[in-house]
Amino acid sequence: MTNKKSVLIVGGGIIGSMHAVQAIEAGFSVTHLERDVKPQSASIRNFGLIWVSGRLAGAELELALRARELWGKLGAVAKIGFRPNGSLTVAQTTEEFEVLQEAAAMPDAEARGFHLLTREETISLEPALAGHYRGALRCTTDAAVEPPLLLGGIREYLAKSPDYQWIPQTEIVDFSHNENGNHVTDFQGKRYSADYLAICAGAEHGKFVSEFLHSAPLRKVRLQMGATYALPVKINHSFADADSLRYYPAFKDLSLHRLGEQGEIATQYKMQLLAVQRLDGSITIGDTHEYQEPFTHEIHEAPYEHLRAVISNILGTEAPLIERRWDGVYSQSTSEDIYLRKEIAPGAVIVTGVGGRGNTLSPAVAEETVNSWRA
């Protein structure tokens, strides 16, 4: 370690890892602490989507576009499976297609990279999407990374710096601040100190952060996900169904009532289809949303049957069987703030609550923290 201003980061998920990237690139020395042997939480359980298309017009979209730029730069130097693949939101009915037409005419449609495609134009881009649908909204700013590679790839990049230290299997149980800086203590009583501290513990709202978060505007959301067996053909774009329009704030002012009622299973499990083909050919699919704690511990089968039916319709052939299923929980801001950044002492912040856009926004969120330390 060199004689630079120092940073402690608690949490090895994507928010903590992006703080490490931004801090190292800004000239700080970084000690990065994680309780697990390898991070196991939301950041490795997600789709790996960098989903600009759904972000709310204004500050959130600007943050997403900045994040997309930073993802492109990181993707050029770190082995994270970054690809600017774009996305296709597929309309299966004429009414859905008409709502997509409205989306393509939104004032910021060009900034988002929206283009409305007929079915034929969609198939000429992605021949594997040969099914029964009306057309699609293409978003050229959307991108993807590979969750199984992501955090390891970032750490491999960071390890090239002599100023980066990764310390796994270290659960932090206490925080203090004095005139010498910020300090955290691990479960064995070992103390770590630095000028700056970012606690990025994800959906861990309890334990030592509970004194700071007990009344914070945050909730947890649980999702069910899956991965199919490999599809023998390549689909470059990520794809979604029109139910996704119901969930993303970018589309809140469109004529969503024209989408009609969601199907029974989609309504029950608060579902949309999001899908992205992994580098190994499998397709990551999801998702459901459970907002009320205590969450069930069970993985229900009905959502997967629904997702396979929707994908089969878009492919025009039976979708591959599902090989793996899992769930995940993220922390979501329930206030108008895009995420929660709470200063708990001078130079010490908790950053969480980025919700279902945490992967997308992570580099720009981290940049905001590190800029505050540079000021």
Ligand SMILES: Cc1cc2nc3c(=O)[nH]c(=O)nc-3n(C[C@H](O)[C@H](O)[C@H](O)COP(=O)(O)OP(=O)(O)OC[C@H]3O[C@@H](n4cnc5c(N)ncnc54)[C@H](O)[C@@H]3O)c2cc1C
């Ligand atoms: C199923 C699913 C799909 C999603 N899909 C997408 C998507 O495609 N695109 C998108 O933009 N977002 C997506 N999200 C959201 C995104 O994954 C999250 O917002 C993001 O991963 C949160 O990152 P994080 O670093 O805050 O949390 P986490 O990934 O949960 O990481 C927190 C880390 O902190 C560690 N930690 C906690 N407490 C301590 C402690 N006391 N000491 C040391 N370490 C500690 C944990 O072990 C963990 O590794 C999805 C989320 C889920 C669950």
